[in-house]
Structure formats: structure tokens, C-alpha cells
Amino acid sequence: MKILIISTPVQAIGQGEGGGIDITLLNIINALSPLGHQFTVLAPTGSKLSADATLIEISGRLQTSVQTESASTPATMSHDSTIVSMCRYAQTHQDQFDVILNMAYDWLPIWLTTFFTTPIHHLVSMSNENQTVADAIEELNRMMPQRIAFHSHASANTFQLENPVTIIANGFEFTNFPFCKSPKQQLAWVGRISPEKGLENALEVANKVNLPLHIWGKVQSESYQQQLVEKFPEVDIHWRGFVPQQQLLKEMSQSALMLMTPSWIEAFGNNVVEANACGVPVIAYNKGGPTETVISGVTGYLVENNEDMANRVADALKLSRYHCRDSAQQRFSIEQYALKLQSWLSLNID
Structure with a gap:
């Protein structure tokens, strides 16, 4: 498969800010590349990626991490925000890929799922930290539950999900x-x-x-x-x-x-x-x-x-x-x- 990954819009990857996202992104590429799958990664300007993938740097206003806000903070984004530019790139170039993997813990790519012809899958990287994001995840779980995966049952259980979900955990090259x-x-x-x-x-x-x-x-x-x-x-x-x-x-x-x-x-x-x-x-x-x-x-x-x-x-x-x-x-x-x-x-x- 040719896979397009939407990474975090909060900070550049590979700089120490991404934490688990950086590690998980590398693990995904290292796991699937030997099986013949090809990757293109969208990431904020200034990102670094030490993996077998094409990195496309996306400029724009970075999103505020939900970790620094209350759970009731509404989803906001400017026209020139990184997440908007990432989704625009994904929509414009979707025919070049077999599947899009979203790793951004953000409302917009989840909400856009049904508007794409190329399947978008979402790997939820955090537990329930924002009600707007949670609402989007829970609605998609009702409509297309196969499109969402979590790292753990404990994380999935923080959301109000009607349908069974996929648990991916993580894997490492030891x-x-x-x-x-x-x-x-x-x-x-x-x-x-x-x-x-x-x-x-x-x-x-x-x-x-x-x-x-x-x-x-x-x-x-x-x-x-x-x-x-x-x-x-x-x-x-x-x-x-x-x-x-x-x-x-x-x-x-x-x-x-x-x-x-x-x-x-x-x-x-x-x-x-x-x-x-x-x-x-x-x-x-x-x-x-x-x-x-x-x-x-x-x-x-x-x-x-x-x-x-x-x-x-x-x-x-x-x-x-x-x-x-x-x-x-x-x-x-x-x-x-x-x-x-x-x-x-x-x-x-x-």
C-alpha cells in the first residue's frame, strides 16, 4: 500500500516535543516498510524523520495542544493553521494513496473522514482529553467503527463508544x-x-x-x-x-x-x-x-x-x-x- 500519514500538528516531529507520537510514527514505518508498504509523512515545518519515508513539511500556524487546555475548550483553527493545510494536502493528493493514516489528535481530520474517497484511518494517540475531539471520535465509531484504533483498552474506555474497536498497542524493533x-x-x-x-x-x-x-x-x-x-x-x-x-x-x-x-x-x-x-x-x-x-x-x-x-x-x-x-x-x-x-x-x- 501507499500510505499517507498525517502526523501531529502541534509541533515539529523529531525534535523531542512529540514524545510518544515520534516513537509510534517510527515504529509504524519500521514495521510495515519491510512488507513493501510505502510512506509519505505530513509534518510541521522543521520536522526530522529518520525512517524510510518521504517527509513533506507543512507550514502554518501550529495547533495548541489539548494537554494545556480544559476538556471543554472548543476546537479552533485558523485558515492558515497546520492542521488545515495538512488536510488540504491530503484531500488534494488522496488519489495517489491507498489509505490515509491520521495520527493527529484533532477534530478536523476525524470530521472529514466521510468526505474523502480514499479511506482515512485514525490511530487515537491520547485518552479522552477534549470533549469536541471525543464527540467526533464517538460519532465516527457509530458510523464507521473500523476506521478507528486505540493503543490500549484503557484509553478506548475513556470514550463513550457504542461499537467494538481495534486495539493496536505498539511494537518495537528490539x-x-x-x-x-x-x-x-x-x-x-x-x-x-x-x-x-x-x-x-x-x-x-x-x-x-x-x-x-x-x-x-x-x-x-x-x-x-x-x-x-x-x-x-x-x-x-x-x-x-x-x-x-x-x-x-x-x-x-x-x-x-x-x-x-x-x-x-x-x-x-x-x-x-x-x-x-x-x-x-x-x-x-x-x-x-x-x-x-x-x-x-x-x-x-x-x-x-x-x-x-x-x-x-x-x-x-x-x-x-x-x-x-x-x-x-x-x-x-x-x-x-x-x-x-x-x-x-x-x-x-x-
């Missing part, structure tokens, strides 16, 4: 994932330095267990970062910044344990699988995507709050790093992912 059997006595945390990612929770746990916390990720809010530094002066914090993926895996693999502490409901949580694949156990909240990636007592623990998380650190440090790695590779291989994606995207292809 060949180059490093494995460290003798880690350093340090905690790891990976994510954008932004309030919804809940870094303060990880710092609270690190303080309780008296272990250093190594933090990888793009600083999206310097004021938030400074507030954390002032609030937790006693924690041994190591700001590692945003680094290339392979470097991140190498450095993170040396940690004894990863903490996952978002304040919102993660749709999947790529970091869980990546950490486990490197042999690193993960302690996460018992909500969202991690409930379907963490096997409590085997690859980490699911907990209800920060106190429980701190109490589980000692137990998690005893878990087999080999079991963590093997579980990730068995459940989230790139080969399994490719079959799921191909089956879903082929549903409406004659």
Missing part, C-alpha cells in the same frame, strides 16, 4: 536495545518536562527512598522545572536532557528501576516497554496504558499512589531483569505489530 544486567543504584524517569507528566510524583518517591533520580526529556516548561528544583532540594536530581533514542536506551538501561508517574491517563506508555526491553523494571500507577503493559510482580508493579510506589521500590529491585526483557520482546515485537497494522489498514482497500 535488535538494538541494550541490556544491562548489573545496573547502577539509581531511578529513571523519561518524558517531557511538563505538568501533565507528573514529574513531581517521581521526585517525591525518590525523596522517600533516598535514591538519585535521572531524568531524560525535553523541557517544555522551564518554570515548572524550576518549581520542582525548589520544592525538592534534597533529591539528587540528574537532568539528562533530550537525547537521541539510541543514546537514551543505553543510558536508561543502566538504571535499577523506572518510575512512571503521569497525572493524566496515558494512552499506552512506550517508556514501559522500552525500559522492560532493556531489563529495567517499571513501577507505574494502576491506570491507563500501563495496566496493559506492566505485569505486576514480573516486569514491575502497578500501584495506587506515591506512598505505595515508594513501598514497592525494594520489591521491584529484586525482579528479574531477564524476565522483563523477555516479556517485552514476546508481547510487543515489531512483527506482531506489523500484522495488526496491516490487517487494520487493509479493511477498506479493494
Whole structure:
């Protein structure tokens, strides 16, 4: 198939701002390219893509992330917005493609689904964070349920859906994932330095267990970062910044344990699988995507709050790093992912 991907209209990809979207986009291309599928990716100006695909940079006014707004904020977009330009390009060139894959968590491409002759499929990258987007997803689920897929049942369940949905999860190429059997006595945390990612929770746990916390990720809010530094002066914090993926895996693999502490409901949580694949156990909240990636007592623990998380650190440090790695590779291989994606995207292809 010739596949056109509409990526996020919120920021350029490949710059550390996209988080899970960047990783998922690469995983999709890496999964399906070996099967002969060809990709063209629409992304905001300034994007970078280290994958076997044609990148078309789309200029325009970037959308405001729904993460920074209330759930009741209406959908707004200017005539020169990136998402409008992306959809215009997709509509104009749709005859060149067999299928369009929308990864933008935005009302417009979902609403436009029935107006295209080339099938548009939507991979929903977040849980229910905006009512306008949710309304569009729920309406499309009633009309064309096969066109929507989610990363996890937990994410899908945050919407009011009448018809069964496709769960895609995610898949990874584990060949180059490093494995460290003798880690350093340090905690790891990976994510954008932004309030919804809940870094303060990880710092609270690190303080309780008296272990250093190594933090990888793009600083999206310097004021938030400074507030954390002032609030937790006693924690041994190591700001590692945003680094290339392979470097991140190498450095993170040396940690004894990863903490996952978002304040919102993660749709999947790529970091869980990546950490486990490197042999690193993960302690996460018992909500969202991690409930379907963490096997409590085997690859980490699911907990209800920060106190429980701190109490589980000692137990998690005893878990087999080999079991963590093997579980990730068995459940989230790139080969399994490719079959799921191909089956879903082929549903409406004659």
C-alpha cells in the first residue's frame, strides 16, 4: 500500500516535543516498510524523520495542544493553521494513496473522514482529553467503527463508544536495545518536562527512598522545572536532557528501576516497554496504558499512589531483569505489530 500519514500538528516531529507520537510514527514505518508498504509523512515545518519515508513539511500556524487546555475548550483553527493545510494536502493528493493514516489528535481530520474517497484511518494517540475531539471520535465509531484504533483498552474506555474497536498497542524493533544486567543504584524517569507528566510524583518517591533520580526529556516548561528544583532540594536530581533514542536506551538501561508517574491517563506508555526491553523494571500507577503493559510482580508493579510506589521500590529491585526483557520482546515485537497494522489498514482497500 501507499500510505499517507498525517502526523501531529502541534509541533515539529523529531525534535523531542512529540514524545510518544515520534516513537509510534517510527515504529509504524519500521514495521510495515519491510512488507513493501510505502510512506509519505505530513509534518510541521522543521520536522526530522529518520525512517524510510518521504517527509513533506507543512507550514502554518501550529495547533495548541489539548494537554494545556480544559476538556471543554472548543476546537479552533485558523485558515492558515497546520492542521488545515495538512488536510488540504491530503484531500488534494488522496488519489495517489491507498489509505490515509491520521495520527493527529484533532477534530478536523476525524470530521472529514466521510468526505474523502480514499479511506482515512485514525490511530487515537491520547485518552479522552477534549470533549469536541471525543464527540467526533464517538460519532465516527457509530458510523464507521473500523476506521478507528486505540493503543490500549484503557484509553478506548475513556470514550463513550457504542461499537467494538481495534486495539493496536505498539511494537518495537528490539535488535538494538541494550541490556544491562548489573545496573547502577539509581531511578529513571523519561518524558517531557511538563505538568501533565507528573514529574513531581517521581521526585517525591525518590525523596522517600533516598535514591538519585535521572531524568531524560525535553523541557517544555522551564518554570515548572524550576518549581520542582525548589520544592525538592534534597533529591539528587540528574537532568539528562533530550537525547537521541539510541543514546537514551543505553543510558536508561543502566538504571535499577523506572518510575512512571503521569497525572493524566496515558494512552499506552512506550517508556514501559522500552525500559522492560532493556531489563529495567517499571513501577507505574494502576491506570491507563500501563495496566496493559506492566505485569505486576514480573516486569514491575502497578500501584495506587506515591506512598505505595515508594513501598514497592525494594520489591521491584529484586525482579528479574531477564524476565522483563523477555516479556517485552514476546508481547510487543515489531512483527506482531506489523500484522495488526496491516490487517487494520487493509479493511477498506479493494
